Amino acid sequence: xxxxxxxxxxxxxxxxxxxxxxxxxxxxxxxxxxxxxxxxxxxxxxxxxxxxxxxxxxxxxxxxxxxxxxxxxxxxxxxxxxxxxxxxxxxxxxxxxxxxxxxxxxxxxxxxxxxxxxxxxxxxxxxxxxxxxxxxxxxxxxxxxxxxxxxxxxxxxxxxxxxxxxxxxxxxxxxxxxxxxxxxxxxxxxxxxxxxxxxxxxxxxxxxxxxxxxxxxxxxxxxxxxxxxxxxxxxxxxxxxxxxxxxxxxxxxxxxxxxxxxxxxxxxxxx
Amino acid sequence: xxxxxxxxxxxxxxxxxxxxxxxxxxxxxxxxxxxxxxxxxxxxxxxxxxxxxxxxxxxxxxxxxxxxxxxxxxxxxxxxxxxxxxxxxxxxxxxxxxxxxxxxxxxxxxxxxxxxxxxxxxxxxxxxxxxxxxxxxxxxxxxxxxxxxxxxxxxxxxxxxxxxxxxxxxxxxxxxxxxxxxxxxxxxxxxxxxxxxxxxxxxxxxxxxxxxxxxxxxxxxxxxxxxxxxxxxxxxxxxxxxxxxxxxxxxxxxxxxxxx
Numbered sequence: 001x002x003x004x005x006x007x008x009x010x011x012x013x014x015x016x017x018x019x020x021x022x023x024x025x026x027x028x029x030x031x032x033x034x035x036x037x038x039x040x041x042x043x044x045x046x047x048x049x050x051x052x053x054x055x056x057x058x059x060x061x062x063x064x065x066x067x068x069x070x071x072x073x074x075x076x077x078x079x080x081x082x083x084x085x086x087x088x089x090x091x092x093x094x095x096x097x098x099x100x101x102x103x104x105x106x107x108x109x110x111x112x113x114x115x116x117x118x119x120x121x122x123x124x125x126x127x128x129x130x131x132x133x134x135x136x137x138x139x140x141x142x143x144x145x146x147x148x149x150x151x152x153x154x155x156x157x158x159x160x161x162x163x164x165x166x167x168x169x170x171x172x173x174x175x176x177x178x179x180x181x182x183x184x185x186x187x188x189x190x191x192x193x194x195x196x197x198x199x200x201x202x203x204x205x206x207x208x209x210x211x212x213x214x215x216x217x218x219x220x221x222x223x224x225x226x227x228x229x230x231x232x233x234x235x236x237x238x239x240x241x242x243x244x245x246x247x248x249x250x251x252x253x254x255x256x257x258x259x260x261x262x263x264x265x266x267x268x269x270x271x
Numbered sequence: 272x273x274x275x276x277x278x279x280x281x282x283x284x285x286x287x288x289x290x291x292x293x294x295x296x297x298x299x300x301x302x303x304x305x306x307x308x309x310x311x312x313x314x315x316x317x318x319x320x321x322x323x324x325x326x327x328x329x330x331x332x333x334x335x336x337x338x339x340x341x342x343x344x345x346x347x348x349x350x351x352x353x354x355x356x357x358x359x360x361x362x363x364x365x366x367x368x369x370x371x372x373x374x375x376x377x378x379x380x381x382x383x384x385x386x387x388x389x390x391x392x393x394x395x396x397x398x399x400x401x402x403x404x405x406x407x408x409x410x411x412x413x414x415x416x417x418x419x420x421x422x423x424x425x426x427x428x429x430x431x432x433x434x435x436x437x438x439x440x441x442x443x444x445x446x447x448x449x450x451x452x453x454x455x456x457x458x459x460x461x462x463x464x465x466x467x468x469x470x471x472x473x474x475x476x477x478x479x480x481x482x483x484x485x486x487x488x489x490x491x492x493x494x495x496x497x498x499x500x501x502x503x504x505x506x507x508x509x510x511x512x513x514x515x516x517x518x519x520x521x522x523x524x525x526x527x528x529x530x531x
Contacts, residue, residue, distance in 0.1 A: 039404045067283055103357070104358075105325065106324055108286060110279075111282060113276075115276040119274075143317065144313035148301065
C-alpha cells in the first residue's frame with residue numbers, strides 16, 4: 001500500500017507493544033492531559049514514543065469556552081510538554097469543560113452568538129500567546145441547542161477560527177452525530193468549512209441510542225461517516241487523519257486497519 | 272481585557288448545577304425543544320455522560336472495590352461521590368482522593384469496613400504510579416562518613432512509597448481479585464479477614480510494586496518516614512537495625528540519605 005497520512009490515537013494499553021514492535025504508523029495523537037507531569041513514569045513513556053513517531057497533542061483541559069480564568073498550572077505544564085516533544089499540532093475543543101472550579105472532563109457546547117465568538121476567539125488568541133504557537137480547534141458533538149443561538153454551528157465554528165486566527169480540526173464523526181441529532185445536512189457543514197484552516201481530521205465511532213446518536217469513541221467508524229469522510233477528502237485533499245478510539249479499546253491491529261481504510265479513501269478520493 | 276458575557280456565565284452556572292446537582296430546570300429553560308427528547312432529557316444526556324466518564328475512571332482506579340460491591344452498586348455509589356465531590360482540576364489523575372473516606376462515612380459500608388481499606392490500598396497504588404521519578408543515592412558513600420556523620424544520617428523512602436497498616440487482610444483480598452493466576456491463590460471466603468496486614472506500595476522504574484511486610488519492618492519504615500536519624504533508629508531497633516536497614520536498601524524501600 002502507498003504511504004498515507006492516517007494515524008491513530010496512542011492508548012496506554014498499546015504503549016509497551018508499540019515501543020517493542022515499532023509498527024509502521026505515520027504519526028500518533030496523544031491525550032496530552034495524561035502526560036503533563038514532568039519526571040513522571042507517564043511522561044517517560046511518552047518521551048520514549050516521541051523518539052520513534054511524530055506526535056500531535058490533543059487535550060480537553062484548556063476549557064477554551066469557559067468563563068473561568070485559564071488554569072495557570074495546566075498551561076505551564078502543557079507548554080513544557082510541547083517544548084519537550086515538539087508536536088506537529090496542539091489541539092483542543094470548541095466547548096467548555098469547567099466552570100466555578102468544577103471540572104466535567106466532558107465537552108459541553110457553547111451558544112452560537114456574536115458575543116460568544118468574540119469572547120472565545122479572544123481566549124484562543126490568549127492560549128496561542130501562552131503556548132507561543134498555533135493551536136488547532138475541534139468541533140464537538142452535541143445533543144442540545146440553546147435558545148440564544150442565532151446562527152448555525154458551522155457559521156459559529158468558522159467565525160471563531162477566523163477571528164482567532166487558529167487552525168481547525170475537523171471531526172467528521174462529530175459533524176455526522178450533530179447533523180443527525182439536530183436534523184441538518186452534514187454536507188452543508190462540510191462545504192462551509194474554511195479549507196485553508198483545516199490542519200487535521202478525526203474519525204471515530206458513535207452509538208445509536210434510538211432517540212439520538214452518542215459520540216462514544218468506542219466502536220468502528222460507521223459507513224455514513226466513511227462516506228462523509230470521502231466527501232471531506234475530495235474537498236480538502238489529504239489532510240492528516242486520525243482514528244480515535246477511547247472506550248473498549250481494541251487490539252492495535254484493529255486501530256491500524258481503520259487507519260489503513262482511511263488511507264485508502266485518501267488515495268482514492270484526493271484530488 | 273476579555274470579559275466573559277454575563278449570559279454565558281449564567282448558562283454555564285445553570286449547566287453545572289444540572290451536571291453535578293441534577294437540577295436541570297434552569298438550564299432546560301435555555302434549551303430548544305426538538306424531536307422526541309424533552310429539553311430536560313437532552314440536558315440529562317450530558318449529566319449521564321459526565322457521570323459516565325468519571326464513574327468509569329473511578330472503576331479503573333478502584334477495580335477490586337468495583338468487583339467486591341458489584342458494578343451496579345459501584346456506579347450508583349460513584350454518582351453520589353461525583354455529586355458531592357466533583358473534580359476540581361483539569362488533571363483527571365488527581366481525582367478520586369477521598370473515595371475511601373466517603374465509603375467509610377456511608378452506612379452501606381458500616382458492616383463491611385474492610386472494603387474501604389481495600390480502597391485505600393488501591394488509591395495508594397494509583398498515587399505510587401503517578402509519583403515523581405527520583406535518583407537513587409550511592410549507598411557505598413555511607414561507608415566513607417565519620418561515625419558521627421553516620422549516626423546523624425537520615426534516610427528517605429521513595430516519594431511513591433505508601434506504608435499501610437490495616438486490621439484486615441487487604442493484601443490477600445486484593446490478590447484474589449487479580450486476573451493473573453498464581454500459586455496459592457485462595458477463594459475470598461477462605462480468607463480470614465480480621466488479621467493485621469502490613470503492606471508497602473511503591474514504584475520502581477516502570478514497575479508498580481506491592482508487598483506484605485512484617486510488623487517490625489513496618490515500624491522501621493514508619494520511623495524512617497518520621498526522619499529519625501540512624502542513632503535514633505539504632506536505639507529503637509537495637510541489634511536489628513543493621514538487618515532492617517540493609518534489607519530496606521536492597522529492596523529499594525530506601526533510596527537516599529543525607530547527613531549533618
